[in-house]
Amino acid sequence: MSNESNPNQNESSASDSIFETLESNVFDGAGDESPEQVVDLLEQQLADLKDRELKAQAELENFRKRLLRDTEQQLKYALLPLVRDLVEVVDNLNRASDAATSSGSTDGLVAGVKLVQHQFHSVLAKYSCKPIESVGQPFDPNFHQAIAQQPSDQYASGLIMMETSVGYVMHDRVVRPSMVIVSTGPAANPGV
Numbered sequence: 001m002s003n004e005s006n007p008n009q010n011e012s013s014a015s016d017s018i019f020e021t022l023e024s025n026v027f028d029g030a031g032d033e034s035p036e037q038v039v040d041l042l043e044q045q046l047a048d049l050k051d052r053e054l055k056a057q058a059e060l061e062n063f064r065k066r067l068l069r070d071t072e073q074q075l076k077y078a079l080l081p082l083v084r085d086l087v088e089v090v091d092n093l094n095r096a097s098d099a100a101t102s103s104g105s106t107d108g109l110v111a112g113v114k115l116v117q118h119q120f121h122s123v124l125a126k127y128s129c130k131p132i133e134s135v136g137q138p139f140d141p142n143f144h145q146a147i148a149q150q151p152s153d154q155y156a157s158g159l160i161m162m163e164t165s166v167g168y169v170m171h172d173r174v175v176r177p178s179m180v181i182v183s184t185g186p187a188a189n190p191g192v
Contacts, residue, residue: 085126092115096109096112144180145177148182151184159183160181163179164180
């Protein structure tokens with residue numbers, strides 16, 4: 001089995017080095033060093049190991065702080081592209097409002113607002129935010145919020161007959177549920 005898979009390889013090789021030095025100099029008697037010199041050598045190796053450990057801990061702490069700081073920056077500015085696109089929509093709304101005020105006609109305002117509305121929906125689609133289909137669909141409490149129930153000859157019971165507020169979903173999460181009125185089916189005719 002190779003030592004490459006062992007995560008404690010550096011620690012074991014350092015301790016092996018200490019024991020080899022101890023073995024060769026003290027137990028074998030092969031070294032020229034006196035016992036005091038061996039102790040000094042071992043103390044120096046121990047000090048070196050402690051120093052390496054402190055440096056590794058400091059490096060790990062610095063890495064953790066840098067990672068945390070980078071993550072905070074990414075979260076802080078994650079919506080910057082969306083805001084840039086929405087600022088363009090606001091600019092066009094301002095232009096439409098200014099044009100309607102200066103001309104005195106509402107025809108230009110209606111056309112301008114429709115263009116801005118289309119631009120706004122394009123921006124939402126660009127960020128994978130799309131409207132939730134509601135009218136004619138079965139009521140789903142995960143995507144719809146029922147505000148009322150009414151009889152309807154056009155829609156079967158449990159189907160959505162009217163949407164009062166459009167809901168949106170981004171990727172697979174609901175941004176806002178659709179506010180809907182759910183059909184209870186055809187009205188009962190008491191006179192028949």
